Amino acid sequence: MPQHFLGLAGMSRRIPDYAWFKYSSFHKKYINNKSFSGSWYFIRIHSGRFYINNINTNDINRINDVAEPWQLSFQDGASPSFDGIVDLHDQIMFYLVIIVIGVSWMLGTIILKFNTKTNPIVYKYFTHGTVIELIWTVTPALVLVAIAFPSFRLLYLMDEVIDPAITVKAVGSQWFWSYEYSDYISDSGEPIAFDSFMVPEADLEEGQFRLLEVDNRVVLPVDTHVRFILTGSDVIHSFAIPALGLKLDAIPGRLNQTSTFINREGLFYGQCSEICGVNHGFMPIVIEAVSLEKYMAWLNEQLS
Ligand code: CUA
Numbered sequence: 276m277p278q279h280f281l282g283l284a285g286m287s288r289r290i291p292d293y294a295w296f297k298y299s300s301f302h303k304k305y306i307n308n309k310s311f312s313g314s315w316y317f318i319r320i321h322s323g324r325f326y327i328n329n330i331n332t333n334d335i336n337r338i339n340d341v342a343e344p345w346q347l348s349f350q351d352g353a354s355p356s357f358d359g360i361v362d363l364h365d366q367i368m369f370y371l372v373i374i375v376i377g378v379s380w381m382l383g384t385i386i387l388k389f390n391t392k393t394n395p396i397v398y399k400y401f402t403h404g405t406v407i408e409l410i411w412t413v414t415p416a417l418v419l420v421a422i423a424f425p426s427f428r429l430l431y432l433m434d435e436v437i438d439p440a441i442t443v444k445a446v447g448s449q450w451f452w453s454y455e456y457s458d459y460i461s462d463s464g465e466p467i468a469f470d471s472f473m474v475p476e477a478d479l480e481e482g483q484f485r486l487l488e489v490d491n492r493v494v495l496p497v498d499t500h501v502r503f504i505l506t507g508s509d510v511i512h513s514f515a516i517p518a519l520g521l522k523l524d525a526i527p528g529r530l531n532q533t534s535t536f537i538n539r540e541g542l543f544y545g546q547c548s549e550i551c552g553v554n555h556g557f558m559p560i561v562i563e564a565v566s567l568e569k570y571m572a573w574l575n576e577q578l579s
Pocket of ligand 1: 447448450511512513547548549550551552554555556558
């Protein structure tokens with residue numbers, strides 16, 4: 276399947292080294308607010324000790340869309356596809372709660388009222404119940420149909436690549452990602468292309484995320500239709516960014532395409548999501564979503 280999106284709920288929860296609080300909500304509350312300036316103090320708990328840290332605006336901009344310690348449910352979404360995934364999840368949860376209550380009630384009733392202690396001879400008279408059998412066959416079928424329609428709708432909407440303005444080719448290799456922006460060509464005729472490796476633990480700076488930070492980020496503008504072309508150079512990898520609702524396999528010998536539309540600035544972290552060898556856990560993806568002006572400046576820098 277093109278996007279096994281329910282798997283996104285289980286994405287990485289491994290940043291215990293930096294127990295910062297609520298970056299993304301902080302980001303939305305203060306950074307998007309233009310009156311914000313100066314530095315902020317944070318209390319940090321690490322190995323049972325309290326630390327007080329002072330971080331500046333740049334740091335907060337850098338630390339946002341990542342899983343939080345003890346997080347339940349999804350990361351904050353930043354694309355229409357992800358909003359669709361969350362809506363579908365909520366819709367399915369509605370049926371799930373009703374089913375759990377219904378089945379528990381039935382099981383409870385059977386255990387309490389129809390056991391051999393309280394009702395020793397009930398099994399003698401209990402053989403068939405045509406009506407109840409019809410109900411418990413037809414109802415689940417209707418529930419499945421009710422779930423199938425919104426699910427297929429979302430699946431086909433996410434599959435659609437709408438007239439992309441930018442195409443980025445991402446190639447998975449053991450164990451790093453390479454990116455190519457072939458829409459732009461430098462004076463020497465070369466496209467923008469670079470490799471992106473994980474920052475090893477020893478080189479991390481204060482506030483950076485272990486196993487998630489990379490040396491070269493994928494810079495993209497917000498409010499733009501972006502297409503990703505994915506492939507692998509050796510084995511199957513998978514390109515996944517939870518906050519954007521992206522997850523697609525990068526398969527050698529074949530090109531997969533997917534698209535996104537990032538609707539706010541920020542840093543979006545993802546990881547390879549197909550077991551691809553010993554360093555599978557060490558080939559993260561970082562997307563830096565910036566304004567169009569900043570993106571143009573970045574392009575200029577890359578092309579010169
Ligand atoms: Cu590449 Cu897992």
